[in-house]
Each structure stands twice: as C-alpha cells, then as structure tokens.
Amino acid sequence: MPRAQKATPNRERRLSPKRATPAPRRTGAKPAAKAAAQAEGTDAGGRTRGIDRAFEILECLHNSKKPLRPNEIAIAIGAPKSTTYDVVGLMLSRGILDRADAEGRVFLGRRLYLFGLSHLTHFDVMRLASGFLDHLSEVTGQTAQFCVLDNRKYVVAQMKEGERHFRISSDVGEPVPLPWTASGRVLVSHLSDAEILKLIPAGDFDLPDGRRLSERTFLKEAAQAKLEGFFSCDGTSGRFTHCFAAAVYDEQRHCVATLCLLTPREEGLQDHRRYKAALIEAARQMTTRIGGERPTTA
Numbered sequence: 001m002p003r004a005q006k007a008t009p010n011r012e013r014r015l016s017p018k019r020a021t022p023a024p025r026r027t028g029a030k031p032a033a034k035a036a037a038q039a040e041g042t043d044a045g046g047r048t049r050g051i052d053r054a055f056e057i058l059e060c061l062h063n064s065k066k067p068l069r070p071n072e073i074a075i076a077i078g079a080p081k082s083t084t085y086d087v088v089g090l091m092l093s094r095g096i097l098d099r100a101d102a103e104g105r106v107f108l109g110r111r112l113y114l115f116g117l118s119h120l121t122h123f124d125v126m127r128l129a130s131g132f133l134d135h136l137s138e139v140t141g142q143t144a145q146f147c148v149l150d151n152r153k154y155v156v157a158q159m160k161e162g163e164r165h166f167r168i169s170s171d172v173g174e175p176v177p178l179p180w181t182a183s184g185r186v187l188v189s190h191l192s193d194a195e196i197l198k199l200i201p202a203g204d205f206d207l208p209d210g211r212r213l214s215e216r217t218f219l220k221e222a223a224q225a226k227l228e229g230f231f232s233c234d235g236t237s238g239r240f241t242h243c244f245a246a247a248v249y250d251e252q253r254h255c256v257a258t259l260c261l262l263t264p265r266e267e268g269l270q271d272h273r274r275y276k277a278a279l280i281e282a283a284r285q286m287t288t289r290i291g292g293e294r295p296t297t298a
Contacts, residue, residue: 242268
C-alpha cells in the first residue's frame with residue numbers, strides 16, 4: 001500500500017521533538033552588578049577583566065600624580081566609560097580610592113598607604129636598602145638611591161639626600177626610560193641582547209637633550225656593566241651630574257636592584273675610584289644579606 005508507506009515517515013517527522021531554541025538573553029542586569037561580579041572574581045573571565053581594569057586605574061592615577069575624573073581615567077586607559085565608572089565606584093567603596101573633590105575626581109586611597117606600610121615591614125630588601133643608603137650618604141656626602149626596574153622603566157624606590165651644598169633632586173617613584181640612566185645599563189645586564197631590545201620601547205632611546213642613543217651603544221654599555229656589576233656616566237638629564245650604579249643580585253644571579261650615587265660632575269670624576277669602591281662594596285654586602293649571589297663575571 002503505497003499511501004500507508006508514505007504516511008509513516010510523515011508521522012514520524014511530526015512526532016519527533018523540535019530542537020530547543022535558546023532562551024533570549026536577559027539584558028536587564030545592571031552594569032554595576034556586572035562590574036562588581038568581575039571585580040569580585042565570581043567567574044574566571046570576569047575576575048580577569050575586573051582585576052585588570054582595577055590595576056590599570058591604579059597605575060593611571062599613580063602616573064598622573066593628581067586626581068582625575070572617571071571619564072578622564074577611561075580615556076587614558078582606553079576603557080569603556082561605563083565600566084570605568086563601575087569599577088571606580090567599587091574601589092571607592094573598598095577604600096582603595098578616595099574622593100578628592102566635589103567635582104567627582106578620585107585619587108589613590110589611604111588604604112593603599114596602609115598596604116604600603118605592611119609591605120615595608122615585611123619586605124627585607126626595602127628595609128635593608130634604607131640602612132645602606134644612610135651609610136653611603138654618610139661616607140661619601142653624596143645623594144644615594146635604591147633603584148629598581150618596574151614596568152619596563154627605571155624607578156627610584158628610596159633616596160637619601162647628601163650633605164653637600166650642591167643638591168641633586170630626583171623624584172622617588174617617577175618612571176624614567178632605562179637608557180637615560182647608569183642604573184638602566186646595570187638593571188638589564190643579566191639579559192640577552194634580544195631580551196633587552198624587547199624590553200625597552202624604541203622611543204626610550206631618545207634622550208632628554210634631543211639626541212638618540214643607538215641601540216648598539218646601549219647594548220655595548222650593558223655588556224660592560226655585566227662584567228663589573230657596575231656602570232657610571234654623566235647624567236643625560238643634566239650635564240652637571242655624574243651617576244654611579246652597582247648591581248644587587250638575587251639567588252639566580254639576576255640584577256634585581258641597584259645602589260646608586262648622584263654627584264656633581266667634577267666631584268664624581270675626581271673621586272671616581274673612591275665612590276665606585278664604596279658603592280660596589282655596599283652592593284656586594286646587600287646581595288649577601290638577601291641571599292643572592294654575584295655572577296662570576298662581576
């Protein structure tokens with residue numbers, strides 16, 4: 001019976017279950033709840049995005065050195081304004097940011113200061129550095145600094161002013177291109193040439209006086225710094241200064257910081273040997289105190 005044979009498959013098709021259509025996405029969730037979920041880390045994807053935005057906001061305010069409105073922060077970090085407002089609101093509620101004025105500007109919160117105090121209390125390197133800076137400033141009469149590599153830049157983490165009448169100021173915490181400083185050569189001296197060039201942005205080889213330092217010259221000077229764990233040069237941001245830097249090493253023989261001296265140029269050149277010896281010895285002692293080891297070449 002041809003008709004019966006044809007009817008069976010039709011009936012089977014009618015009785016077969018239809019594929020479930022996905023329920024429409026709910027769009028009524030508030031942006032603030034979404035941002036809070038991201039910053040709170042309720043799911044893997046949200047946690048990563050929220051934490052990244054929070055750190056971008058902190059870094060933006062740190063670099064600006066002044067309070068900013070959330071929309072100014074959003075423009076600076078290239079983030080959606082709605083997301084930035086939500087994350088800023090959450091950070092304000094936690095004391096990570098504080099309101100700076102009635103116009104909506106915000107800045108780094110007082111709670112961060114408390115975090116910093118805890119860090120100084122338990123971070124041996126920073127506590128040790130303070131004592132070595134006091135010693136270097138006392139025996140040389142010059143400005144002593146403890147410097148580190150942070151986010152591809154050179155940063156003065158601590159400083160002790162010298163007793164000389166000629167005072168050299170340098171902002172603690174201010175990021176400076178590595179090629180501009182003697183410390184820059186020392187801080188990257190344990191890296192390969194390829195790693196150094198990958199680390200340093202191309203524009204950082206443009207010096208403050210308008211000259212451009214060739215990459216080849218910088219690599220040669222970094223190799224020289226590796227041999228002694230030391231480098232000195234005239235200041236690129238001021239022709240009247242001379243900069244000394246000696247490496248502090250970790251247990252892997254990597255340079256993790258530098259002890260530095262800033263001197264008037266003439267004094268630095270005249271008393272170069274004494275300043276160099278005092279700095280290298282202080283860096284050697286600090287390396288030992290933190291459980292580090294100097295490379296055989298230094």
